[in-house]
Amino acid sequence: MRRIFSISKYPFKYLLMAVVLLLTMTRCASTVSRSELDTAQSLAESGQEQALQELFERRQNVPEKDKERYVEVIGEGKSDQSSVMLRELYRDPGYETQRPAILKELIERPGETDAQFVRKSVTANPELFGPELEAALLRRADRPSAETLLSMVEAGRTTLKPESIRLFGETSLQQALPLLIKHADAGNDT
Numbered sequence: 001m002r003r004i005f006s007i008s009k010y011p012f013k014y015l016l017m018a019v020v021l022l023l024t025m026t027r028c029a030s031t032v033s034r035s036e037l038d039t040a041q042s043l044a045e046s047g048q049e050q051a052l053q054e055l056f057e058r059r060q061n062v063p064e065k066d067k068e069r070y071v072e073v074i075g076e077g078k079s080d081q082s083s084v085m086l087r088e089l090y091r092d093p094g095y096e097t098q099r100p101a102i103l104k105e106l107i108e109r110p111g112e113t114d115a116q117f118v119r120k121s122v123t124a125n126p127e128l129f130g131p132e133l134e135a136a137l138l139r140r141a142d143r144p145s146a147e148t149l150l151s152m153v154e155a156g157r158t159t160l161k162p163e164s165i166r167l168f169g170e171t172s173l174q175q176a177l178p179l180l181i182k183h184a185d186a187g188n189d190t
Contacts, residue, residue: 032061040055099128146171
């Protein structure tokens, strides 16, 4: 009987493959350390976003206490790829408590896709809305941001501020008129 496959003929080759496989599995299963996050951030800052992709593949191995930092590091990448990673993290149940931080990273990006994702997410889950998102929407100063701010005021997630009123006027947001009239009739000095 002839041997089709013989391990003894190439023992070093198979031993080497087993060691590489074992190291790869160990790295994928190991916890992401603070130093790895720092290294990935440095690489991302220098434009080497491949490090972020490798880090993203290990997102399930990030300790809970380091997840906020992890989101910041992924946010260091300024490419569409890192935006996609952040949106995926937002949808990941393991990063539910980091959703406000993820939205904060996304709203600061210049692209309309990220801003639209944030506005839609906040409208669906108003409890994610906070002062940082409010300030970012005011900086964007576009009509969709004004509409989102209006819905957050109406939902009671924020109060009507002079900056919001100014944005409503600058974007000619007519649906804000009833709120503004009600606010003025109540004698509020804003």
